[in-house]
Amino acid sequence: MEKDKQKKIIDVELYLHMYQxxxxxxxxxxxxxxxxxxxxxxxxxxxxIGQEAVAxxxxxxxxxxxxxxxxxxxxxxxxxxxAEVDRMFAELLGKEAGYCRGKGGSMHIAxxxxxxxxANAIVGGSAGIATGAGFAAKRLGNGRxxxxxxxxxxxxxxxLYEVMNLAQLWKLPVIYVCENNLYxxxxxxxxxxxxxxxxxPQAFGMHTEIVDGQDARAVYEATKRLVERAxxxxxxxxxxxxxxxxxxxxxxxxxxxxxxxxxEELDWETHRDPLNNLADWMLAQGLCDQRxxxxxxxxxxxxxxxxxxxxxxxxxxxxxxxxxxxYA
Amino acid sequence: xSTPDANAREITFGEAIREALAEELRRDERVxxxxxxxxxxxxxxxxxxxxxxEFGPDRVIDTxxxxxxxxxxxxxxxxxxxRPVVDIMFGDFVTLVMDQxxxxxxxxxxxxxxxxxxxxxxxxxxxxxxxxxxxxxxxxHALLSHIPGLKVVVPSTPYDAKGLLKTAIRDxxxxxxxxxxxxxxxKGPVPVGEYTIxxxxxxxxxxxxxxxxxxxxxxxxxxxGAAKLLEEIGISAEVIDPRTTKxxxxxxxxxxxxxxxxxxxxxxxxxxxxxTAEIAAIIADGAFYYLDAPVKRMGxxxxxxxxxxxxxxxxxPTEQDVVEMAKxxxxxx
Numbered sequence: 001m002e003k004d005k006q007k008k009i010i011d012v013e014l015y016l017h018m019y020q021x022x023x024x025x026x027x028x029x030x031x032x033x034x035x036x037x038x039x040x041x042x043x044x045x046x047x048x049i050g051q052e053a054v055a056x057x058x059x060x061x062x063x064x065x066x067x068x069x070x071x072x073x074x075x076x077x078x079x080x081x082x083a084e085v086d087r088m089f090a091e092l093l094g095k096e097a098g099y100c101r102g103k104g105g106s107m108h109i110a111x112x113x114x115x116x117x118x119a120n121a122i123v124g125g126s127a128g129i130a131t132g133a134g135f136a137a138k139r140l141g142n143g144r145x146x147x148x149x150x151x152x153x154x155x156x157x158x159x160l161y162e163v164m165n166l167a168q169l170w171k172l173p174v175i176y177v178c179e180n181n182l183y184x185x186x187x188x189x190x191x192x193x194x195x196x197x198x199x200x201p202q203a204f205g206m207h208t209e210i211v212d213g214q215d216a217r218a219v220y221e222a223t224k225r226l227v228e229r230a231x232x233x234x235x236x237x238x239x240x241x242x243x244x245x246x247x248x249x250x251x252x253x254x255x256x257x258x259x260x261x262x263x264e265e266l267d268w269e270t271h272r273d274p275l276n277n278l279a280d281w282m283l284a285q286g287l288c289d290q291r292x293x294x295x296x297x298x299x300x301x302x303x304x305x306x307x308x309x310x311x312x313x314x315x316x317x318x319x320x321x322x323x324x325x326x327y328a
Numbered sequence: 329x330s331t332p333d334a335n336a337r338e339i340t341f342g343e344a345i346r347e348a349l350a351e352e353l354r355r356d357e358r359v360x361x362x363x364x365x366x367x368x369x370x371x372x373x374x375x376x377x378x379x380x381x382e383f384g385p386d387r388v389i390d391t392x393x394x395x396x397x398x399x400x401x402x403x404x405x406x407x408x409x410x411r412p413v414v415d416i417m418f419g420d421f422v423t424l425v426m427d428q429x430x431x432x433x434x435x436x437x438x439x440x441x442x443x444x445x446x447x448x449x450x451x452x453x454x455x456x457x458x459x460x461x462x463x464x465x466x467x468x469h470a471l472l473s474h475i476p477g478l479k480v481v482v483p484s485t486p487y488d489a490k491g492l493l494k495t496a497i498r499d500x501x502x503x504x505x506x507x508x509x510x511x512x513x514x515k516g517p518v519p520v521g522e523y524t525i526x527x528x529x530x531x532x533x534x535x536x537x538x539x540x541x542x543x544x545x546x547x548x549x550x551x552x553g554a555a556k557l558l559e560e561i562g563i564s565a566e567v568i569d570p571r572t573t574k575x576x577x578x579x580x581x582x583x584x585x586x587x588x589x590x591x592x593x594x595x596x597x598x599x600x601x602x603x604t605a606e607i608a609a610i611i612a613d614g615a616f617y618y619l620d621a622p623v624k625r626m627g628x629x630x631x632x633x634x635x636x637x638x639x640x641x642x643x644x645p646t647e648q649d650v651v652e653m654a655k656x657x658x659x660x661x
Contacts, residue, residue, distance in 0.1 A: 166391065
């Protein structure tokens with residue numbers, strides 16, 4: 001009984017932490033949208049809103065030393081893996097205090113200290129890097145696993161199949177996390193993808209699981225299983241997460257009527273929101289009260305507000321930085 | 329002129345490459361070789377023969393025919409503590425690995441603000457006249473020399489090949505290493521002992537007073553042959569080998585052109601927008617007031633490389649072509 005009670009406490013802490021991480025990502029992205037609309041942010045931004053349960057569910061099942069590679073829609077992955085809000089904003093604004101000294105920007109945030117080998121603006125472009133990280137982990141025997149995040153659009157890229165073949169052949173500790181948010185940019189995935197998504201990894205004999213990507217607990221539990229498998233030397237896995245991108249392909253993609261309906265968007269936001277899902281479940285189970293959730297929300301709001309202030313006030317890199325770090 | 333010491337023996341270019349790899353595999357357990365038919369087969373050129381027997385299949389790794397995949401895996405392994413040497417059998421196949429080399433390997437260090445490193449070596453081949461036709465004969469080192477963040481090596485002798493490959497493997501940056509497959513059996517002196525050759529240091533392969541011939545890879549052999557013929561008609565040619573196109577030892581090239589007042593640049597890449605254009609521009613700029621003639625470029629003909637020997641041989645600069653060009657520049661009829 002005592003053991004059950006302890007497990008329950010640990011689980012509640014885990015769920016509350018997952019909720020906090022998702023809330024942080026949601027608020028971070030809303031703030032990014034504001035920064036973009038108020039012309040304070042240069043370049044492009046691809047918002048992760050709606051998909052928070054995937055990044056958080058996956059990263060909660062990893063250690064800080066485990067690796068991830070991310071995508072152009074990567075803010076959520078970076079935050080979930082342990083990046084700080086203030087230095088994230090600083091990078092998005094091209095400031096020296098950013099994770100990459102302002103040289104990477106929104107689509108290239110890398111933070112080796114938290115195991116983040118970098119977001120990649122080539123669709124599917126990091127599949128090789130993640131697989132190589134898994135290869136190195138196995139070779140060095142350090143017990144780490146590598147997670148490769150990508151969207152369903154990356155299933156159109158040949159590199160992914162080349163490296164999944166290698167990973168399966170050599171039993172590398174790599175987890176390929178496919179976030180099917182239904183749209184390759186502005187095109188529904190069924191218009192671009194023959195056959196079943198999950199049949200593709202299965203063709204390599206790769207262990208494949210499909211999970212509700214709006215359910216953080218389900219994503220976490222699935223990832224935990226796959227990570228344990230990988231650490232035991234049982235090889236790679238493919239985790240297909242069914243999710244939804246609430247916003248456009250990027251912040252400027254406002255009129256989406258030509259590729260999807262408002263009703264569809266509203267349906268996901270109303271019935272399948274990852275934050276509401278977790279909150280409702282915790283409340284229904286009596287694991288926490290509304291005050292706790294409100295408290296988390298206000299903590300995260302304060303963190304995001306302070307982070308934006310920090311970034312807005314931070315200096316740009318010195319001009320002498322421009323040709324530094326071309327070579328090591 | 330860097331020359332091997334008295335302990336040197338004569339070994340082939342291919343053997344020099346193999347020695348460099350074996351020594352680095354012995355020295356550093358993070359080093360591994362990965363590529364198509366690199367293990368038991370030792371590559372179609374047999375350059376790697378015997379390595380798998382000494383180092384085992386975990387360090388000399390045969391792969392599927394997936395150039396992009398193995399290079400991508402190499403990039404990731406390099407970022408996380410390993411030092412991969414990726415074997416891309418034919419230089420023509422670098423087109424298949426371009427995203428991994430150009431958008432990933434070359435940019436990771438910069439994009440991460442200097443936090444990540446990619447110590448990967450991509451070994452590949454170059455060179456025509458092997459009757460291998462348009463997709464197995466190109467010299468595409470200019471494509472990679474164009475990219476900031478990459479280093480590019482084009483050795484011309486067994487001695488240089490060994491010393492430069494060891495440097496490449498120890499470098500913390502991505503390096504593309506181009507071996508002219510027509511030179512694998514070329515013999516030259518290589519010392520028994522350990523040595524490395526720094527990048528960005530051109531080598532004066534032959535001193536001369538009347539004209540500078542800058543040449544890369546197998547074109548160095550062509551230039552040296554031409555210099556001998558020119559000597560017979562009283563023209564003293566200096567042959568300079570940059571050894572690495574990136575970084576490029578501009579000063580040695582400029583100094584030589586200042587001394588001789590004339591320069592030809594010979595490289596087996598396509599002539600248009602190529603290595604010859606870059607080097608000619610550097611000399612024209614740096615030695616302008618010393619030049620008595622325009623700097624001339626001699627690259628591969630701007631055609632897909634034909635199969636027929638009768639046609640293929642027309643596409644690559646020869647000793648005689650270089651001699652004729654030098655005579656013209658020196659005003660010798």
